[in-house]
Amino acid sequence: MSRIPSAIFASTILLLPACATTRPDPEPGYYHAETVKPYADVLAELELAITERNFRITGHNKIGSVIRAREHIAFPDYDTIQFCNLSLARRMLELEPAAVAYMPCNVSVRSERGRVHITTHLLPTDSANPRMGEFARDMNRQLREIVDFAAEP
Template identity: 30%
Template sequence: MTYTLSTTIDLPWAEALDRTREALSAQGFGILTEIDVRSTFEAKLGAEAADAVGDYTILGACNPALASRAIAAEPEIGALLPCNVVVRRGKGAEITTIEAIDPQTMVQLSSAPAVKEVADDAANRLHKALADLSS
């Protein structure tokens, strides 16, 4: 089973991260959290661990309207929110990979029809955001 939607882009790291935020925003997603994994590894594990992971940021993307519908249908679904979007580039790499959790993963864990509707909508929006990044 594939559990992510992904694309790659040939942009400098900072620009790739900014464009990812913009593409998500255009699809109604706000960024609730932002985790700089590289910095965390460097602080907690040292420079070698940071170099090994490369540039790596996890964006916690949330579309409030979709999240509200999902939580109303099944309150436990909040454990799977927000939609994590990883922006990563290995040491020495020239391209950046963007990966988003596939919302259809929620459907496999829930039998609520409303959760499927939300997952379908979120998946469409994430596909559009990734496609915008690739164009």
């Protein structure tokens, strides 16, 4: 393959716009995706994805809208949603009591430069207890699926 077609191919791939993208996690222990979907749609789809997987929403902090209302200023959207499944929580705590520090599950949503960013904490998978590592990998898969569902076009 000559250099010109390779450069054109590489440039084309890099410039293709995407409605929903997953990018490298902002830091270890997190999973991040972004979309151009309306913010309210992302929140609604997060709630749907969470409840469809038998998690119960235990909290929803509407940080951005509260700051806007209290301060009477233009302020971007920021939300956090906390959720839990008591059966899974019990199983995790029986495997590793110190894992209570990772509860409840949490997803954050923010609006920035015309995109909606969705981030969740992941459970560490390097436990000395192989069953806990397996549990964490399964939970992380579910957390990624929740984020991806909300980011899908």
